[in-house]
Amino acid sequence: MKLTRRAFIGTTAAASLSAPLVNAGGHGRPKVVVIGGGAGGATAARYIAKDSKGEIDVTLVEPSRQYYTCFFSNLYLGGFRSMDSIGHSYGTLAAEYGINVVHDWAVGIDRGAKTVTLAGGSTLNYDRLILSPGIDFIDGSVPGWDVSSQNAMPHAYKAGSQTELLKRQIESMPQGGVYAMVAPPNPYRCPPGPYERVSMVAHLLKEINPTAKILIADPKPKFSKQGLFEEGWQKHYGGMIERIGPDFGGDNVSVDAGAMTVTIDGSVEKVDVCNVIPAMKAGRICEIAGITEGNWAPVSAHTMQSRIDENIHVLGDASAQGDMPKSGFSANSQAKVAAMAVRGALTGSKVFPAKFSNTCWSLVDTDDGIKVGATYKATDEKIAKVDGFVSKTGEDAALRKATYEESIGWYAGITSDMFG
Amino acid sequence: MKTLLSMAATVLFGMYASTAVAGDPEKGAKIFKKCKACHAVGDGAKNKVGPQLNNIVGNAAGAVEGYKYSKALAAQADAGLIWDETALSEFLKRPKAYMPGTKMSFSGLKKESDRENVIAYLATFSDTETLAAAPAEEREVTLSDATLSIEGDVAYGEYLASDCQTCHQVSGASDGGVPAIVGWPRVEFVYAMHAYKQKVRPNPVMQMMAGGLGDEEIAALAAYFEGLE
Numbered sequence A: 001m002k003l004t005r006r007a008f009i010g011t012t013a014a015a016s017l018s019a020p021l022v023n024a025g026g027h028g029r030p031k032v033v034v035i036g037g038g039a040g041g042a043t044a045a046r047y048i049a050k051d052s053k054g055e056i057d058v059t060l061v062e063p064s065r066q067y068y069t070c071f072f073s074n075l076y077l078g079g080f081r082s083m084d085s086i087g088h089s090y091g092t093l094a095a096e097y098g099i100n101v102v103h104d105w106a107v108g109i110d111r112g113a114k115t116v117t118l119a120g121g122s123t124l125n126y127d128r129l130i131l132s133p134g135i136d137f138i139d140g141s142v143p144g145w146d147v148s149s150q151n152a153m154p155h156a157y158k159a160g161s162q163t164e165l166l167k168r169q170i171e172s173m174p175q176g177g178v179y180a181m182v183a184p185p186n187p188y189r190c191p192p193g194p195y196e197r198v199s200m201v202a203h204l205l206k207e208i209n210p211t212a213k214i215l216i217a218d219p220k221p222k223f224s225k226q227g228l229f230e231e232g233w234q235k236h237y238g239g240m241i242e243r244i245g246p247d248f249g250g251d252n253v254s255v256d257a258g259a260m261t262v263t264i265d266g267s268v269e270k271v272d273v274c275n276v277i278p279a280m281k282a283g284r285i286c287e288i289a290g291i292t293e294g295n296w297a298p299v300s301a302h303t304m305q306s307r308i309d310e311n312i313h314v315l316g317d318a319s320a321q322g323d324m325p326k327s328g329f330s331a332n333s334q335a336k337v338a339a340m341a342v343r344g345a346l347t348g349s350k351v352f353p354a355k356f357s358n359t360c361w362s363l364v365d366t367d368d369g370i371k372v373g374a375t376y377k378a379t380d381e382k383i384a385k386v387d388g389f390v391s392k393t394g395e396d397a398a399l400r401k402a403t404y405e406e407s408i409g410w411y412a413g414i415t416s417d418m419f420g
Numbered sequence B: 001m002k003t004l005l006s007m008a009a010t011v012l013f014g015m016y017a018s019t020a021v022a023g024d025p026e027k028g029a030k031i032f033k034k035c036k037a038c039h040a041v042g043d044g045a046k047n048k049v050g051p052q053l054n055n056i057v058g059n060a061a062g063a064v065e066g067y068k069y070s071k072a073l074a075a076q077a078d079a080g081l082i083w084d085e086t087a088l089s090e091f092l093k094r095p096k097a098y099m100p101g102t103k104m105s106f107s108g109l110k111k112e113s114d115r116e117n118v119i120a121y122l123a124t125f126s127d128t129e130t131l132a133a134a135p136a137e138e139r140e141v142t143l144s145d146a147t148l149s150i151e152g153d154v155a156y157g158e159y160l161a162s163d164c165q166t167c168h169q170v171s172g173a174s175d176g177g178v179p180a181i182v183g184w185p186r187v188e189f190v191y192a193m194h195a196y197k198q199k200v201r202p203n204p205v206m207q208m209m210a211g212g213l214g215d216e217e218i219a220a221l222a223a224y225f226e227g228l229e
Ligand SMILES: Cc1cc2nc3c(=O)[nH]c(=O)nc-3n(C[C@H](O)[C@H](O)[C@H](O)COP(=O)(O)OP(=O)(O)OC[C@H]3O[C@@H](n4cnc5c(N)ncnc54)[C@H](O)[C@@H]3O)c2cc1C
Pocket: A035, A036, A037, A038, A039, A040, A041, A061, A062, A063, A064, A067, A069, A070, A071, A072, A073, A074, A104, A105, A106, A107, A132, A133, A134, A135, A156, A157, A158, A189, A190, A193, A194, A197, A283, A284, A285, A315, A316, A317, A318, A326, A327, A328, A329, A330, A331, A359, A360, A361
């Protein structure tokens, strides 16, 4: 068990009410509070602490002691990874980087006073605040579903117990049963995520329940890496997967968690597992802070600063930044730009022009990996795509295997870049 | 001249084929192309990303002068590892399985015959007396002296490197298909990045990442990563 430093925070917070913006003459270190210890938040906290070499006091607020990555959680469903192997703790960030890790929820933000209130009652002061709270679901986006139905109809779109529950439900399906997925509308976290999930569920079912069926109700006419996924489904799981797009009513769906039915364009289907992935919005704390427009928090591409409050930076899924997909890779990339901007503002360190990149790997079946990626630059208007690539249909097995192996390397890389 | 050399080579090959090792060095020379991005062999060969490989077959592991080995290899060398045919073959089959923690980012040679052949090829360079000349250094791309002589700003490199570290671990550890890139000689790093940038090396992620970098930026990254252990 790692130590958090609540007591320490309590005292220093009180002492620094009048903290200057730039650390002048040893008058208390400037303070950064990071809310959310995921792909964006953990990376930002680590880079600020590491690169400021102790000049900045970094506090990371995250309710969970163990962060289960959504990335590779589909591989857990397919049996390629254990739950343990995708769990990470904050011990190194606290012990080796001197980050104050506080396991609590942020429940209030006073932008005028520059304070964050925690569910436990304490208050944190900040000079800069970084929000990387991920996503929450939009109530009512799938009629019949709300978070109180998430045990009967899991979303498994935040990894951990939801993912385990979904896997158990799939494993308990009767032979020849039906797994249904209600896919989300754009924009949502991890564009290929639902389709990699379908691939992994099909892989599992092929082993334990080969006559089972997979039904996808999808409000989107097109989806990420569609040609590649469909080629793979045909090749590995011929006949198992059916997708109903908006042309056949995939955008007109309701569910009944009690009866375990999905109604697609008026026709009622009885299903055995129903994986509802509702429409998404920025993590609720962004709304509480009053920095959202519509469902997301708009930011400047140069620094990831909120367009509404320049003392706040928003990273990852919660931000409206332009062309980058909502992915762990993107959040990690944005975090480094924000960390540099925050250090520049608080300690006067050198700031280089922002650069971003993303690659999303997906596994279709054993040793059959595909990927899509792009690089981006900051413009005044948005994060704008510069260059990109995507795997091709018909690639040979050796290349697909190499792509999968590359994703394993990436997973080890990004998680050590986040957690040290 | 050419004929003489190749005759000498044939004699040498013949000698090893009949005495020491089982493989076919000529076939091995072709397989060695996979190794060449990181290893040189032959008279005058220098350490690159990996150590030069003269005198490797049958000799003590971890003994090449001036090369900084992984902890894993150094430990086995201390424990007395000798690169005889069996050990080399096991290592080359799946380097990371044989030696967890090795810096060598190579998935391995699955086929036993490929391993035998490449070992036979290396064995032809394992007698200093008769060492064949190193083949002229063929780089994947041609770079001007101006490009090669850019100093590289380490601080800038450190910032740019954060982009690399989403996949490449700064500790020098490597998993799956993503190689370690710390401690590479600068010039090797520069050539590798330009080879991706010019799309001579195949990986699309690296082509894209390198494609976005100018000569100064590549030099900065090379300088930064060279200094890491
Ligand atoms: C099935 C699936 C597969 C995916 N696969 C990939 C992939 O292969 N590659 C990839 O790059 N991305 C992938 N993603 C996307 C990736 O997981 C997200 O884009 C990424 O996690 C976003 O990072 P973030 O920092 O914005 O949010 P998160 O990583 O979700 O972190 C948010 C954190 O904030 C905390 N938090 C929220 N509210 C509060 C509060 N009020 N107070 C304190 N803490 C709070 C949460 O507990 C959470 O730990 C996948 C996602 C899913 C669902």
